[in-house]
Amino acid sequence: MADREDRAEHEERDGHRGATLGIDIGTSSTKGVLVGPDGTILRTASREHAVDRPHPGHVEMDAQLWWAEFTGIARELIESAQVPVTAVGVSGMGPCVLLTDEDGTPVRPAILYGVDSRAEAEIEELTTLFGEQEILARSGCVLSSQAAGPKVRWVARHEPETFARASRLFMPSSYLAFRLTGQYVLDHASASMATPLYDTAALDWHRPWAEVVAPGLELPPLQWSGEVAGTVSAQAARAIPGLAEGTPVITGTVDAWAEAISVGATAPGDVMLMYGTTTFLVAITDAPAPSRSMWVTSGTTPGTFTLSGGMASSxxxxxxxxxxxxxxxxxxxxxxxxxxxxxxxxxxxxxxxxxxxxxxxxxxxxxxxxxxxxxxxxxxxxxxxxxxxxxxxxxxxxxxxxxxxxxxxxxxxxxxxxxxxxxxxxxxxxGLQQEVPRRTVGASYGTSMLAAQVAHGTDTTSWNGIDHVCTPxxxxxxxxxxxxxxxxxxxxxxxxxxxxxxxxxxxx
CATH class of the missing domain: 3.30.420.40 (ATPase, nucleotide binding domain)
Incomplete structure (x- = not known):
């Protein structure tokens, strides 16, 4: 209600300064938001979609759908608001495994995060090969259905001809950034979910294990979530009228981490609880907190880490x-x-x-x-x-x-x-008190915050105040x-x- 009431007031004032576009690829829908420089939500749009379940335990999605829904939502928002877009934010579910050829064309549908449990044998094999304690020490967590690495291994084993055509590894946010800019990059938080390919302490790919798990793949250069991946290419600008060539695009991240940003849960001691198709928790820490039952990742900014967990259905x-x-x-x-x-x-x-x-x-x-x-x-x-x-x-x-x-x-x-x-x-x-913010739009709003910081140097801490507190x-x-x-x-x-x-x- 508050957003509808103040939208008209802000649109005229902020129109000349432009807006930031944030779009998130979720499990059941893609959501987009156009946000003014003061955090006002100018427009929202969404597209519902479904996952594919070709076999028991297999959960997939066509990555071409991600781009089609992104361009459709972006065109709708830009056309309806008639406000110039000054920066673009992207995020998506994860960790996913999208394998493409060297030109970025998918060689098979993307394999989704922990809801896809196909790689049980590969998890056991890699755990035996590298050692559970060694994986825990390097990655901060043990291998599970959430880890992207065993799923890459599964493709190599069960679909060798497909894997032979694969050159690059994407996740939804990095795929959108690539389609927009032509740049092949991935954020640290997403990369650290590709266990056991990433070294959490070194904040870099662990090449010896990567060569075993993902032989021949060109792993992407790593950036922080709010860094600029590149700028909108001429080809992308033609696909999205109103989105100007040269507009900066952030690197982005996984949806739950973007949701945490959207509600200001970014400091050690903060926990973001996401209510959705699945329930997800992200706890912010100042150092890795190894766990056999949860997932340690790099944070979205230097010097932060997270310990997270997620239910398969809620x-x-x-x-x-x-x-x-x-x-x-x-x-x-x-x-x-x-x-x-x-x-x-x-x-x-x-x-x-x-x-x-x-x-x-x-x-x-x-x-x-x-x-x-x-x-x-x-x-x-x-x-x-x-x-x-x-x-x-x-x-x-x-x-x-x-x-x-x-x-x-x-x-x-x-x-x-x-x-x-x-x-x-x-x-x-x-027994815990919960703060419920005024705006619970989610990941797309969080990526618009990161985009605003890039475009305007905006301090977004005041964008989303607390609406009410839920007390036990x-x-x-x-x-x-x-x-x-x-x-x-x-x-x-x-x-x-x-x-x-x-x-x-x-x-x-």
Whole structure:
């Protein structure tokens, strides 16, 4: 509402100074935003899309779609606002593996991040080859389905003819930067997710391991997320009328890291909690915090690092449940879940509907709904799904603390913050206060901030103030403490059965 109210006031004043364009390639949609020099959102646009699942455990996307949606959104925003674009910001889901030839033409669809679990054998092989302790010491984390390196190895092994045509490694943000500028670069944060190819302490590729995992690939030069990758080429300017040749384009980063920037979670002690199709946490540290259950990466700026974790599904479960029960409005489902009350009338759910990434790293985990009776309602099920995601967040918070990370401030972002129930449940379950910013647009807004810093030298710290604070309720927290213990017990109690069922699903 605030953005709509102040847009007209700012457009005329800021139009002559131009705007920054930020676009993010997400799992289920591409989102773009045009932002004035004071942080005012002038225009937004989005395009929905779906992933491809050609085989069980395989999750892919056509990179040509990324460019098509980028150009479509950019044209829409520029044409509707009639404001010159002074810089472009890019981000995208990750870590992904997009292999291209030397001209940047994809040789196969991109393999997505930890939701794609195809490389289990390669993870085991590389762990044995290099040594788990050595990988932990160099990369800060062990190999898992989140790591990009084993997926490169998978292509080399299972699609040798395709791999023979591959010369370069991209992720969504670097692919967009390449299509815009012709420059082949990657940000440090993204590169450090290509475990075990990157040395976190040295802040550079580890060439001896890269030659084993990705033989023959030309790894990109590394930059920081807010550095200029290059400028808009004549070819890109022709594809996007109104975007001038020579406009600077930042290097960009992975979406969750851009989301953290969008809400000011950039200092050691800050934690960004992203509510979306999956739930993701990024904790900012001033030194690597090695962990066997979470992911250590370089930060987006020199001198910072992160420890992060992500669930394989959270908001995706609520969408699935909505479709399964008649496509009711989300507002109706939230009201029904509110009426259900703490504990969902005795239901307990494991949210591992797509396996689980951190902190368990179990691609064969499966969703469980325990305690069902004929008297349970749709609202009870929806509440149980929200509570399951909250229990998953608490599991991650405990893993962060076990790694020695201090949590001084948690900032929430993403579509799940648009209603108060889900963040309130998370605060009650974790015992942590959450700050909810005025603008929760997400990664595209974060990249527009970085672009504004490049174009204008703008101090963007005042762009996105706090709208409200979500504080835990002591009575609810006490009930959730008991339910959380049951939640943690339910996974090992059902693991053997769900693994057997997962094996049947794979064979089918």
């Amino acid at each position: 908001g995706a479960i609520t969408g699935w449940m909505r479709e399964l029960t008649g496509n009711a409005d989300f507002s109706t489902l939230v009201q029904e879940a509110e009426a259900s009350g703490v504990g969902a009338n005795g239901l307990l759910m494991l949210p591992y509907f797509a396996g689980e990434r951190s902190p368990m790293h179990d691609p064969s985990a499966r969703g469980v709904i325990a305690g069902l009776t004929l008297s349970h309602t749709r609202g009870d099920l929806y509440r149980a799904a929200l509570e399951a995601a909250a229990f998953g967040v608490r599991h991650h918070v405990e893993a962060l603390r076990e790694a020695g990370v201090r949590i001084e401030r948690m900032v929430a972002v993403g579509g799940g913050t648009q209603n108060e129930l889900w963040p309130r449940i998370v605060s009650d379950v974790t 309720d002591a009575a609810a927290a006490a009930q959730y403490d008991e339910l959380y213990r049951l939640y943690r017990d339910l996974y090992p109690a059902t693991r053997e059965i769900t693994h057997a069922l997962a094996a049947r699903q794979h064979s089918a």
